[in-house]
Amino acid sequence: MELYNTTIDGKSPLFTYTPFRAAGVEGALGAWTLANPDLVRGTSYTTNHTGANVGLQWTGTSIWLYGSTRARSNYQIIRSWSDKVIYGNGTNGTDGVLFSESDLNYGSYTVALSVIEGSVTVSRATITVGMGVPGTALQSQNQSAAAGGGQVNPYFRTSANSSWAPFILEGSQSVLRTTGFGDRITFTVQSSVGFAIYGTTAFESGAYNISVVPPPDNLPSIVQYNASTAFEVLDALKFLATGLNETMDYTCCASVELSDQCKFDVKREAV
Numbered sequence: 251m252e253l254y255n256t257t258i259d260g261k262s263p264l265f266t267y268t269p270f271r272a273a274g275v276e277g278a279l280g281a282w283t284l285a286n287p288d289l290v291r292g293t294s295y296t297t298n299h300t301g302a303n304v305g306l307q308w309t310g311t312s313i314w315l316y317g318s319t320r321a322r323s324n325y326q327i328i329r330s331w332s333d334k335v336i337y338g339n340g341t342n343g344t345d346g347v348l349f350s351e352s353d354l355n356y357g358s359y360t361v362a363l364s365v366i367e368g369s370v371t372v373s374r375a376t377i378t379v380g381m382g383v384p385g386t387a388l389q390s391q392n393q394s395a396a397a398g399g400g401q402v403n404p405y406f407r408t409s410a411n412s413s414w415a416p417f418i419l420e421g422s423q424s425v426l427r428t429t430g431f432g433d434r435i436t437f438t439v440q441s442s443v444g445f446a447i448y449g450t451t452a453f454e455s456g457a458y459n460i461s462v463v464p465p466p467d468n469l470p471s472i473v474q475y476n477a478s479t480a481f482e483v484l485d486a487l488k489f490l491a492t493g494l495n496e497t498m499d500y501t502c503c504a505s506v507e508l509s510d511q512c513k514f515d516v517k518r519e520a521v
Contacts, residue, residue, distance in 0.1 A: 251380030296371035305362035312352035312378035323368025358468035379492040381443040396424035
């Protein structure tokens with residue numbers, strides 16, 4: 251496969267934070283909070299909580315985890331592909347590489363950072379993924395979930411009697427949104443080597459499941475993420491699948507799995 255680098259923002263639901271994520275200084279002693287709550291788009295999650303963790307599962311060959319720590323901060327890195335724990339030290343508050351590893355065998359991996367002491371901020375991760383035959387160039391295509399005139403793009407199929415409806419965000423951005431427990435939205439990817447789902451995250455958002463049939467190599471048949479954040483983030487990456495066989499069709503289904511108080515939306519699907 252041809253290898254490409256792609257970056258995942260630290261506010262994406264693809265990152266798993268424990269304990270919970272909170273707003274501003276609220277719960278700062280026991281949570282990941284915003285480093286700058288007044289600048290949502292340009293800020294990252296930070297914590298002073300000993301034992302706090304952040305994890306990321308990805309499929310590929312390499313990863314670079316970026317962020318910053320204070321001079322006396324310490325953390326450890328746990329890797330699914332090795333029993334050896336790696337320890338990291340302070341970076342004096344400057345954004346840089348907290349951990350990196352490359353040239354792994356192509357596969358599905360999980361990396362987690364655990365705070366030992368001090369302040370740790372996580373800004374993003376860059377991963378190396380495989381898409382397409384070596385030597386070929388990618389051609390991208392976007393499918394907006396909400397079509398013109400407030401209609402559902404027929405590319406997306408919503409479950410019967412569901413609450414999916416177009417919704418206008420700031421800047422005239424359109425999404426399909428639902429608050430119905432169990433509501434599903436489905437689309438089929440054809441002649442593609444990868445795809446991604448984008449939408450928003452917000453306080454009212456919650457758990458959602460993503461299933462792909464047939465499952466791509468090294469990816470579980472059903473994956474659950476949490477889109478709950480203490481603030482609204484537009485155009486957040488909600489799912490990423492790479493390494494697809496372009497001769498096959500893949501059917502993806504996203505479903506709301508928390509409660510009827512959960513808000514979930516889809517802005518677009520990109521291939």
